[in-house]
Amino acid sequence: MIFGAFARKKFNTLVLAAIAALGLAVQPASAQDFRDNLSDVETNPAAQDAAAAVGEDTSLTAEETVTDTSGFDYYGPEMILGEPTASDEDIWASMTFQPQYTDNGEYALWMHDALLLPIITVISLFVLGLLLWVIAKYRRKANPVPSKTSHNTLIEVIWTVVPVIILVVIAVPSITLLARQYQSPPEDAITIKANGYQWYWGYEYPDNGGFEVISNMMPEEDAIAAGLPPQLAVDNRMVVPVGVPLRIQTFGADVIHAFGIPSLWFKLDAVPGRINEKMLTINEPGIYYGQCMELCGARHGYMPIAIEARPLAEFNEWVQTQPGGMTRAQIEAQAASEAAAEDAASASAEAEDAADAEDEAEGEAEAEADTAEADAA
Structure with a gap:
């Protein structure tokens, strides 16, 4: 009885939580939670x-x-x-x-419609036809003595080479599309x-x-x-x-x-x-x-x-x-x-510095001249 009461309590809690979550989920996005x-x-x-x-x-x-x-x-x-x-x-x-409106999208759509879909369709129909043929040809009444064949080299080569060719045909445009999607702007x-x-x-x-x-x-x-x-x-x-x-x-x-x-x-x-x-x-x-x-x-x-x-x-x-x-x-x-304003300000500052340097040089020259006159006197 204790376990039953505990289970009912937990169940009620889960139901209330589910109702609360559903209430949040159905609120429109405009009702942002501040x-x-x-x-x-x-x-x-x-x-x-x-x-x-x-x-x-x-x-x-x-x-x-x-x-x-x-x-x-x-x-x-x-x-x-x-x-x-x-x-x-x-x-x-x-x-x-x-419908696609980018170059990558058009390429991917072509790859799906012109390459992947035909390959998938042909393989699916081929496997379905092969399955029906095996069911009809090798049923018990038509084949009372089962075949003892354990392997066939030609068939094994074919079912190895053909899938490899198909994968290569799919891989080339797939890698191309992947590279195009990671192209840097x-x-x-x-x-x-x-x-x-x-x-x-x-x-x-x-x-x-x-x-x-x-x-x-x-x-x-x-x-x-x-x-x-x-x-x-x-x-x-x-x-x-x-x-x-x-x-x-x-x-x-x-x-x-x-x-x-x-x-x-x-x-x-x-x-x-x-x-x-x-x-x-x-x-x-x-x-x-x-x-x-x-x-x-x-x-x-x-x-x-x-x-x-x-x-x-x-x-x-x-x-x-x-x-x-x-x-x-x-x-x-x-x-x-x-x-341009910075260049003009810089040029003006340089001109002012040059003028100040020129004035300073003239002042030093006058001071030297005065000193020389004083020494001569």
Whole structure:
């Protein structure tokens, strides 16, 4: 009886814990837990703004949620290129890869569709046919006297050489794709840092003034009203230039996250205490959706990623609408102006030093002349 009471008590505790965990899991990402994120809010001004916004009334319209007060014209639903497909819309598209919009993604998609899928299909059909043939030919009625054959050199050579050839054919493009994914970004690549928080993203632009954009999941009703996919739409997208090499850096502010966008063939872990880096070049303007791809807590499923790729001129226009945002040309002009001012100040200081030295030399010469006259007198 004592054991039964103990077991019932433990069972009730587990049930209550499961209900509490379920309650946390179903809360939307906009309901951030201030106690969990207190350290972030205290140390990160951008996080303070995001936390303050959470506690405010979210009765904004969908259009106000998508666009900020800068007046910048963000892309609408018609520009969505990278998003998952529901099975009731297209059963085949829901089971395969999303359309790819990077060179690496297109290469990987070709490798899957033109190489791996045919090889897998042929091998599967061959093995199935061979199995059916063996079942039919060597059943008991058709083969009352079992074969005593123990080996066949030709068959053994064939089933050794053919798989080796198949593996080599697969290995060459696989290694090529692996090497392409680890290609280092060029020196002039634009750096964007994706910071993972529980449970939202922050995007820093160190090459454009160092400002940070905080991105939270948009409330489902607002996303649907705006024609955007629920649980993928966000209030502030990560805006990037199209056709330009990007140096994406990831960092985990609290636990391990992962920055992943399937339609861009991009995934990079965000680990606390270290910065990971990978190159990304997007081929077409549009909106691309992804999600955190590393289990990071109760609301892991509520921290989507939305990238808006714009032509470089429009990206620079957007940068200038952000607090402290500057284009590279402006930063270079400012640096050149500061360097010129430093050079002018240095030249002026050198001229003053030269004038002081000349005055000092004249004074010494006059003193020597006076001394000589005094000695002569």
